Amino acid sequence: MSKDAHAGSGGEAEAPLYDTNVATPTHGERARTLLAGIRTGTLSTLAKEPAGYPYGSFVTFAMDGAAPVFFISDLAEHTRNLRADPRASLLVAESVAADPLANGRVTLVGRGRRLDAGEERDTARQAYLAVHAGAAYYMDYADFGFWRLDVLGVRYIGGYGRMSWVEPEAFAAGAPDPIAPHARAILDHMNADHGDAMLAYCHAFTRATDATAARMTGIDRYGFELSAVTGRGPRPIRLAFPAPLESPEDARRELVALARRAREQSA
Amino acid sequence: MSKDAHAGSGGEAEAPLYDTNVATPTHGERARTLLAGIRTGTLSTLAKEPAGYPYGSFVTFAMDGAAPVFFISDLAEHTRNLRADPRASLLVAESVAADPLANGRVTLVGRGRRLDAGEERDTARQAYLAVHAGAAYYMDYADFGFWRLDVLGVRYIGGYGRMSWVEPEAFAAGAPDPIAPHARAILDHMNADHGDAMLAYCHAFTRATDATAARMTGIDRYGFELSAVTGRGPRPIRLAFPAPLESPEDARRELVALARRAREQSA
Numbered sequence: 001m002s003k004d005a006h007a008g009s010g011g012e013a014e015a016p017l018y019d020t021n022v023a024t025p026t027h028g029e030r031a032r033t034l035l036a037g038i039r040t041g042t043l044s045t046l047a048k049e050p051a052g053y054p055y056g057s058f059v060t061f062a063m064d065g066a067a068p069v070f071f072i073s074d075l076a077e078h079t080r081n082l083r084a085d086p087r088a089s090l091l092v093a094e095s096v097a098a099d100p101l102a103n104g105r106v107t108l109v110g111r112g113r114r115l116d117a118g119e120e121r122d123t124a125r126q127a128y129l130a131v132h133a134g135a136a137y138y139m140d141y142a143d144f145g146f147w148r149l150d151v152l153g154v155r156y157i158g159g160y161g162r163m164s165w166v167e168p169e170a171f172a173a174g175a176p177d178p179i180a181p182h183a184r185a186i187l188d189h190m191n192a193d194h195g196d197a198m199l200a201y202c203h204a205f206t207r208a209t210d211a212t213a214a215r216m217t218g219i220d221r222y223g224f225e226l227s228a229v230t231g232r233g234p235r236p237i238r239l240a241f242p243a244p245l246e247s248p249e250d251a252r253r254e255l256v257a258l259a260r261r262a263r264e265q266s267a
Numbered sequence: 268m269s270k271d272a273h274a275g276s277g278g279e280a281e282a283p284l285y286d287t288n289v290a291t292p293t294h295g296e297r298a299r300t301l302l303a304g305i306r307t308g309t310l311s312t313l314a315k316e317p318a319g320y321p322y323g324s325f326v327t328f329a330m331d332g333a334a335p336v337f338f339i340s341d342l343a344e345h346t347r348n349l350r351a352d353p354r355a356s357l358l359v360a361e362s363v364a365a366d367p368l369a370n371g372r373v374t375l376v377g378r379g380r381r382l383d384a385g386e387e388r389d390t391a392r393q394a395y396l397a398v399h400a401g402a403a404y405y406m407d408y409a410d411f412g413f414w415r416l417d418v419l420g421v422r423y424i425g426g427y428g429r430m431s432w433v434e435p436e437a438f439a440a441g442a443p444d445p446i447a448p449h450a451r452a453i454l455d456h457m458n459a460d461h462g463d464a465m466l467a468y469c470h471a472f473t474r475a476t477d478a479t480a481a482r483m484t485g486i487d488r489y490g491f492e493l494s495a496v497t498g499r500g501p502r503p504i505r506l507a508f509p510a511p512l513e514s515p516e517d518a519r520r521e522l523v524a525l526a527r528r529a530r531e532q533s534a
Contacts, residue, residue, distance in 0.1 A: 040367045042309035042358050044321035047376065050419060054311035054321035056358030058372045058424070077422065091309050091323030095362075099401065100307045105325040109314065134366065152317060155344065157325070 017207040017230070022240040023222040025177060027156040028170040031106040033220075034094060035063050036176035039131050041092035043070070045081035045112070055081060060135075061090065064127040066172040068108060069115070070147045071128050071135055082112040082147065090149055102159045109153035115146040124148060177220050182248040190216040190255070197259035202228045204262035206237050221245045224255075284474040284497070289507040290489040292444060294423040294430075295437040298373040300487075301361060302330050303443035306398050308359035310337070312348035312379070322348060327402075328357065331394035333439040334415050335375060336382070338395050338402055341410045349379040349414065357416055369426045376420035382413040391415060444487050449515040457483040457522070464526035469495045471529035473504050488512045491522075 093105035115121040154166040198214035218225035223240040360372035382388040421433040465481035485492035490507040
């Protein structure tokens with residue numbers, strides 16, 4: 001077997017310091033969360049000239065439930081392409097990590113459909129204006145219209161080595177993580193002011209009993225991640241919440257309760 | 268005729284305050300410049316399943332002359348797609364303007380080709396490593412390879428209402444602007460320290476003779492742009508350099524010389 005970059009950087013196997021049965025977001029949920037937080041992507045359509053070539057174009061979009069919607073000009077290249085052949089995909093990529101390939105991205109493959117008057121158009125309009133308020137300015141131009149991508153396939157790549165095709169049904173049934181828009185602020189707050197609590201989590205609830213410090217590196221509705229400084233170097237930890245969070249207030253309450261339990265346990 | 272967003276925001280016609288025959292970069296040059304400054308884009312390929320659907324994926328790339336080159340895994344979806352059908356495109360978009368649709372973007376349509384041993388592979392490798400030094404780490408993995416997109420079509424969109432198909436020959440013959448990587452620093456410097464010189468340019472070389480202030484808003488090898496505060500509000504100005512610049516030192520020299528001429532003229 002050849003060396004395989006997808007397998008990570010190698011090194012000896014080492015048992016994780018936490019219970020890996022802990023709940024984590026599914027790829028479908030991660031995809032929904034990613035899409036809910038980003039407003040631009042690449043629409044791939046089939047070019048009329050040179051015929052059949054895939055043509056990528058920059059688009060703004062919004063999610064109307066589990067389907068992306070667009071407000072695009074009839075004169076635009078991609079719109080002409082969609083009129084001739086509805087087959088399309090939308091790629092949406094995060095741009096948070098310094099290493100570009102460590103960023104998450106989602107490709108939604110499907111069929112484009114123009115939304116004329118009716119309820120679908122109304123909800124698309126509402127969803128689009130909610131994240132692209134500036135579009136109100138040209139909302140009534142006669143040569144612009146709402147389009148929806150009816151999703152047939154979902155490809156999720158969460159960075160190196162974490163990727164899958166997601167069943168469209170699972171994708172549609174999921175929901176964006178309600179904590180995601182607040183995650184950065186929660187991490188900053190925890191890392192600035194609550195190193196002691198995170199160290200207590202490590203000592204009470206993980207096998208990182210020799211940890212001397214811990215930083216929060218991620219949080220979602222199901223749990224959170226720490227990087228614990230152990231005698232063997234930094235090690236990842238994941239701990240679950242007792243029930244999925246619905247708001248940042250839930251996160252605060254659960255993190256405080258967890259610190260109390262950790263201290264009771266070690267007392 | 269319907270209202271047309273592409274025509275801009277309307278308003279009465281007004282003669283520009285500068286000589287609009289001034290040299291400006293061609294769309295081919297703008298496209299080359301944009302591509303030289305960005306390292307990631309969307310590769311659109313043709314999916315095997317569902318067959319024939321355009322499939323967008325996130326890629327890192329480098330320009331090897333006028334062709335983008337990629338270093339991608341044989342296991343990746345887009346690579347499998349290219350092996351089955353070489354038709355592809357690469358979309359690359361700026362992300363500088365707050366209004367996403369005001370950003371420049373380029374789509375290169377062409378045919379993907381794997382570069383095996385030989386000179387083409389060597390120059391691709393060199394070009395790729397020059398901008399993705401981290402790739403040296405997995406450069407020798409057996410399941411990664413260099414690919415090149417042989418460009419057949421070039422679509423340039425420079426923001427609202429500035430777009431065209433560029434002839435591939437013109438695209439190939441152009442060169443990235445040598446000033447672009449330094450433009451931000453030059454603008455910051457001029458706007459911080461040389462408002463007087465820019466006002467002198469307006470008074471001496473344009474019809475903005477009542478200008479009370481001016482800011483530099485853009486610079487390229489052929490000239491620079493100002494926003495002049497006139498009695499009728501802010502107005503755009505473009506002035507040319509006597510010859511295309513080759514370096515930021517050229518820019519400094521020409522901007523100083525122009526200030527001297529402006530002051531001599533008004534003395």
